[in-house]
Amino acid sequence: MRYSDTLIDHFRNPRNSGMMRAPDGVGEGEYAQCMDLARFYLRVRDGRVEEARFQAYGCGPTLAACSAGTEVAAGTALEALAEIEDGRIEAALGGLPPERRHAAKVVALALRAAARDAMARRAVH
Amino acid sequence: MRYSDTLIDHFRNPRNSGMMRAPDGVGEGEYAQCMDLARFYLRVRDGRVEEARFQAYGCGPTLAACSAGTEVAAGTALEALAEIEDGRIEAALGGLPPERRHAAKVVALALRAAARDAMARRAVH
Amino acid sequence: MNRRVYLDHNASTPVHPEVLQAMLPYFSERFGNPSSVHGFGREARDGMETAREQIADFLKVSKDEIVFTSGGTESDNLGIKGLAAARGSGHIITSQIEHHAVLRTVQTLEEQGFTATYLPVDGDGMVNPDDVKKALRADTILVSLMGANSEVGTLQPIREIGRITREAAVPLHVDGVQTVGKVPIDMGAFGIDLLSFSGHKIYGPKGVAGLYIRKGTKMASIQHGGEHERRRRAGTENVAGIVGLGKAVEIRGRDMAVEGARLTALRDRLWEGVRAGVAEVRLNGHPTERLPGTCNVCFHDIESESIVLGLDLKGIGVSAGSACTSGNVEPSYVLEAKGLPLDWAMGSVRCSLGRGTTAEDIEYVIESVVPLVAKLKTLSPVAGAAPAVS
Amino acid sequence: MNRRVYLDHNASTPVHPEVLQAMLPYFSERFGNPSSVHGFGREARDGMETAREQIADFLKVSKDEIVFTSGGTESDNLGIKGLAAARGSGHIITSQIEHHAVLRTVQTLEEQGFTATYLPVDGDGMVNPDDVKKALRADTILVSLMGANSEVGTLQPIREIGRITREAAVPLHVDGVQTVGKVPIDMGAFGIDLLSFSGHKIYGPKGVAGLYIRKGTKMASIQHGGEHERRRRAGTENVAGIVGLGKAVEIRGRDMAVEGARLTALRDRLWEGVRAGVAEVRLNGHPTERLPGTCNVCFHDIESESIVLGLDLKGIGVSAGSACTSGNVEPSYVLEAKGLPLDWAMGSVRCSLGRGTTAEDIEYVIESVVPLVAKLKTLSPVAGAAPAVS
Ligand SMILES: Cc1ncc(COP(=O)(O)O)c(C=O)c1O
Numbered sequence A, B: 001m002r003y004s005d006t007l008i009d010h011f012r013n014p015r016n017s018g019m020m021r022a023p024d025g026v027g028e029g030e031y032a033q034c035m036d037l038a039r040f041y042l043r044v045r046d047g048r049v050e051e052a053r054f055q056a057y058g059c060g061p062t063l064a065a066c067s068a069g070t071e072v073a074a075g076t077a078l079e080a081l082a083e084i085e086d087g088r089i090e091a092a093l094g095g096l097p098p099e100r101r102h103a104a105k106v107v108a109l110a111l112r113a114a115a116r117d118a119m120a121r122r123a124v125h
Numbered sequence C, D: 001m002n003r004r005v006y007l008d009h010n011a012s013t014p015v016h017p018e019v020l021q022a023m024l025p026y027f028s029e030r031f032g033n034p035s036s037v038h039g040f041g042r043e044a045r046d047g048m049e050t051a052r053e054q055i056a057d058f059l060k061v062s063k064d065e066i067v068f069t070s071g072g073t074e075s076d077n078l079g080i081k082g083l084a085a086a087r088g089s090g091h092i093i094t095s096q097i098e099h100h101a102v103l104r105t106v107q108t109l110e111e112q113g114f115t116a117t118y119l120p121v122d123g124d125g126m127v128n129p130d131d132v133k134k135a136l137r138a139d140t141i142l143v144s145l146m147g148a149n150s151e152v153g154t155l156q157p158i159r160e161i162g163r164i165t166r167e168a169a170v171p172l173h174v175d176g177v178q179t180v181g182k183v184p185i186d187m188g189a190f191g192i193d194l195l196s197f198s199g200h201k202i203y204g205p206k207g208v209a210g211l212y213i214r215k216g217t218k219m220a221s222i223q224h225g226g227e228h229e230r231r232r233r234a235g236t237e238n239v240a241g242i243v244g245l246g247k248a249v250e251i252r253g254r255d256m257a258v259e260g261a262r263l264t265a266l267r268d269r270l271w272e273g274v275r276a277g278v279a280e281v282r283l284n285g286h287p288t289e290r291l292p293g294t295c296n297v298c299f300h301d302i303e304s305e306s307i308v309l310g311l312d313l314k315g316i317g318v319s320a321g322s323a324c325t326s327g328n329v330e331p332s333y334v335l336e337a338k339g340l341p342l343d344w345a346m347g348s349v350r351c352s353l354g355r356g357t358t359a360e361d362i363e364y365v366i367e368s369v370v371p372l373v374a375k376l377k378t379l380s381p382v383a384g385a386a387p388a389v390s
């Protein structure tokens, strides 16, 4: 396994980790084969993500992908985030070795779920 | 394969090699598995071997054993030579590796045959 | 990252300088084929036979009972398949925590019509000799058990098991890849018929190993070709590797006892240090009947691979789960067999110490692992309370 | 005996100094287990993957098609048994002059229910491609033929044979242990699906080799354990050996052509010198389609082992018959297959030259062998006239 410097930096210094009080949206992604779990909390203003935070259980790349995911999410419109693809996360990490692609997958899954959750809550208001 | 200095010396400088004219006894020994063939010629005086010569086809140890065999035979009574055992030849070579014991065997066989031949010819006289 | 600490000696070890020194002439000087009858061949053969003697001396067995192979995996394959092929059919007893080299070999034999029993282990990773006794059948042809587990280090009660197999006249194969050269093995008293051992776990080179085959044990060969190793293993011998293996074993005979005591102390200090600094942590494997250098711990609610990466970034090499197979992150079957819950088993990290490990190394590892675990815990959505997902 | 001349390069070769240099860091510095995820493991894995690339570059194939093994014998066993196991049953075509690693493997498969045809060779030791065509059956699963014969050096017409097997869609295994790195092989044009090659025949270390497996070839593994080599060969890899093999192959790519021409000239001079000095002598193998360094000659009515010993005492290493198996003196099955009468076949001596061989070496060998043969002839009871035994 060889990881990019970007990935390593996210792993060493995770951005926006920890839970968030009274989030506008929460979503999880899971990768059962290795029990990886990513959870994102979103603060939304005017239909865009103002702030994202994460908690995660998993291997190093998954933790790094979560950190990168919060940066990708920030500023993104909910509608766009609800469609975000794995490749976007992988790119934000400076690439992933093939056996660790699930890291991007689980993060994109969780971000999409969080965005949809926020959209659903907004619809209720 | 590790050979004794004695064996190597016999191989390098074979004693009493070549055929003999009008011998008093001739005998052969053969080891079919590797096609070894030893032939001894004996010159006999008063029931004892006065001179032995050999010709041989075979691996190095067999040639060396023939050379040593001529020295063992010289001075030996025909009756004793007709009973000579492999071990005697092996000892005269300073030992043989287990996979090369046939060298002593084929020589002892040939010497016994030669001795018996000489005894038979003597009986005829 | 300047400091580097290698705590993965159960995966592989650096070649001992004396071993490399012994090997060097066999690459470009005494390079003959040991099957050749000329002087170049004799030189190679002599080196190989010296190695065979060094190993026979260490194990207190006869030279003729040692066969050289290409690795622990081949030794296990040869021991088990070679015996099975000589028998043709029958029942094999092994355990759930064997190395894949044994497990997958026995599974392959099952596909070919042999039958097998996989014995369970207790919470310390130990096989119960009574279970061996109960599993024996009239058609049992082999009991194959490891001397020490690579992952948690637990030593199996081979002496007791050997007494049972001997009484039942069933051959006993011991996978000693993690055992030989680390803890004493008394071949006579243990009743071992086949013993696998390997170079690269004991400061010898990779790609060379051996199998002890007790005289009179009927075996078929599994690699076909020339008549090497008394027809028990075809193929030109890895002469330099064999010379290295012999030397490595000889050195273990000299150093094993003193080093074992030193490693046991370091290993225990490591555990104490980690336990003092981390809240939810437990030690895997038997508390005392364990390899001197092996310290396998579980951290709750964090994933071992993230710890391995975090320590890697500090220059520390440890392994997550069973590292010898490949970089995959399945929960360890060894820990599962021990009955460890998944939320613990997923956070297991194996530290395996060796002759180069110092007391400072251990302190550095403790200083590194404690804050790393704390940080990973703060990221974890499963540790502690978290808001329910709507 | 100060002078030493090694003319047994087909049995084994000294490790090239550059190869040893490349290997050295992988014993005690980059010693990690290549399966380990940490830095120590990565360093080892990188070395191994560089080697895989060097070999793939040389053969002009893809990296993924190279599997590392412990020797030519294992490569042959894996190629043949691995393919056979994936098929389950069927017919195998090989030749009478294959190495034992192939012959005994095919024989073992015959015992398991596979069928086999052993093709004859002509007086030069060559298989007739037409014979391959005729031997093909609907259930033929494999054709296994050697690229070059170790004993007499004859090169097989692999290109023509490959055309036939490809047309019939039957996989072709080539035992290239004596071929790869000695003469050019065009993997594409030759239609080879499996290719065995080995380190110690081309100035690499002993105990390491490779098998090329064309993408898409269905293979079972024959050694069971971890998931190394993409599950095709279990067992911790011999990293230093693999690094050496890669370097050795790379060097062959650089040196092969020039050295081949030099060895061909030396080999031909040797034959001329021997022929000029000895009455009853003949050359074995194909006059031109032959390995550059191989010169196998038969002396009439004397036994090859006595020549080997005589030359050994002069510091010269040559081999009698097939030296790779063990120190036995059976008449060579290769020469028998070529149809050579026994009184000639028993006197065969193989000289195999290599990169260290000089023109002076060759003169020394000629000067040594000519009087030795003369002397042995005088001892021989079968040469010339001898009195009948009464
Ligand atoms: C107990 C045990 N058996 C067998 C093996 C296989 O050894 P190798 O990978 O060297 O072939 C290992 C290696 O980790 C092991 O620990």
Ligand SMILES: Cc1ncc(COP(=O)(O)O)c(C=O)c1O
Binding pocket: C234, C235, C236, D010, D011, D071, D072, D073, D074, D076, D099, D101, D146, D148, D149, D150, D175, D176, D177, D178, D198, D200, D324
């Ligand atoms: C043509 C051929 N195939 C296979 C082998 C077997 O190689 P090894 O003995 O290195 O396993 C040899 C070795 O002499 C050979 O010449």
